Amino acid sequence: MGFTQVLIISIITGLAYLQRRFCGDCQLERPLVLGPVVGLVLGDFETGLFVGASLELVFMGAQAVGGSVPSNVAIASALGTAGAIVSGSGLEGAMVVALPVAVVATTFETFAKAVSAFFVHVADNYAEKGDWKGISLMVHAGNLFHFLAYFVPTFLGLYFGADYVTALMNAIPANVMNGISAIGATLPALGFGLLLNNLATPGFLGYFFIGFALSAYIPAFGVMGIAFIGVAYVTVYAFNKLNKLEGEE
C-alpha cells in the first residue's frame, strides 16, 4: 500500500462520513459501499466487494439511537478491507482487524461530538450579534472536526497498522475515558433544559412531569407511546376549550 493509496482511502472514509453530517445521511459509509470502493483504490474490487458485503451482514444491526455512538462501522470496514487485500488473509483477517477497531475508533467520534459542543457556544454568541455568517462558520468548523475524526484514525491505522490505533487508545487511562463518557452522557441534559426553558409557561410545567413519569415508570411506551397519549390528550383538551369558547359567544 503506497502513501497515495493510504491518503486516498483515508480521505474517502472521511468524506463518506462527512456526507452523513452534511449531505443527508445517504448511508455511503456502510461496509457494503465502502468495502468495494476501498477495493477499487487498491486494485482488487472483488475482494473489496466480498469483504464489504460480509461486514455489512455483521454490522447490519448497528445503529445510533438518540445520539449514542455505536461501533465505528466505516473505519472498521476501510481498515478491514484494506487489511484483507494487502495481507491476502481474506475475511478472517478483515474481521480480526475490523472488530477491535470498530470499538476503539468510536472515541474519535465522541471527541468530535464533544468539540462541536464548544462550537455551538461560539455560534450562540454569533446569533446574539445577528452574525449569520459566523453561525455558518461554526457549522463548517464542527463538520471539519467530524471529518478529521474519521480521516485521522483511518490514516494512522493504514499507515502504522491497526494495532497502533488500538494501542494509542489503550494508552489513555481508563478513568479519563470514564470521565469523558460521563460528560457525553450528561451533556444532552443541557439541551433538554434549554428546551424546557423555552416551553415552560406557568401552569403548564406539570405536563413535563406527567410525560416524564409515564416514560420512566413504563419504558415500554417509548417515545411513540408517549406521543400517542399526548396527542389524544391535547385533542380532547383543545376541543373542550373550543366548545367552551364557542358557547360563550
Place this chain on the structure above:
Amino acid sequence: MAEKKLTKKDLNQLFLRSNAIQSAFNFERMQGMGFIWAMIPVINKLYDTKEERIEGYKRHIGYFNSHPWLVGPIYGIVASMEEKRASGEDVTEENIQAIKGALMGPLAGIGDSLLWGALRPIVAGVCASLALAGNGLAPLIFAVVLNAIHFGLQYYGLNFGYKFADDFMEKMEGFKIAVWMEAATILGLFVVGGLSATWLNVKTKLVYTVGDASVALQPQIDAVLPKLLPLLVVLAVFGLLRKGKSTTWVMGAICIVTFVLGFCGIM
C-alpha cells in the same frame, strides 16, 4: 405589517439545506446546528430588522434531534409558522418551539424503527447477498434504492408539512389557532418530559457496603423512581438557566462536575 411569503425557490433551498441536519453534531444540542443552518436563509428572507433576525437565529439554534430522513415535515411546518409570525399573525416563539419539540421525538422513533430497523437491513441484506454472489452492481443498487426513498421522504415531507400548516392557519379563525397552539405547547412539554426519561442516560456506578455485602446504588434508585438522576440533572439545568446563568456557564459546570464524577468512578 405586510404579508410575507416564501417562494417555491425558498422552499427548494430549504430542502437542499435540510440535508445538512446532522452537521456539527454534538452531545449538547445534537442536530441543533444543522437545524439553524437550514433556517438561516428563511429567517433572513422573512425578517427585515436585525432584532427579529437575532430572535429567529436564537429560536432555531436550540436542542434538536430527530431522524435525519424525516425532518422534512418539521422544516415545512416551521417555515410556514415563521411566515405567519413574520406577517404579524399571533404565532409565538413558544408555539414554534413546541411544534419542534412535539414532532422530533415521535418522528425519530418512526425513523429508527421503520427506516433503520426495517428498511435498511432489508435492502442491505438483499444487496449483500447479491454482492456475495459476485454482482458488482450491488453497492450501487443499495445506494440508489435507499436514497430514492430518502430524498423522496425529505422533499415531499417538507412540502407536505408546509402546505398542511399553511392551510391549517389560513382556514382557522384566530382564537381557534390560539387554542391549538396552546395544545401544541402542552404536547411539547409532555413529549420533552418523555424524551428526558428515554434519551438521557445518567447513571451512577456507586456501590456501598452493608456489613459484608456490597450494594449498587442505581438499582435502589430505580426501585423508587427510575430515571431520577436524568430528571434531577434536567431540572438543575432548567433552574440555573431560569436564574440567569449563561448556557456556556452551565456547560462548563456540567463538564467539570461530570468529568470528576466519572474519573472517580461515581458515574
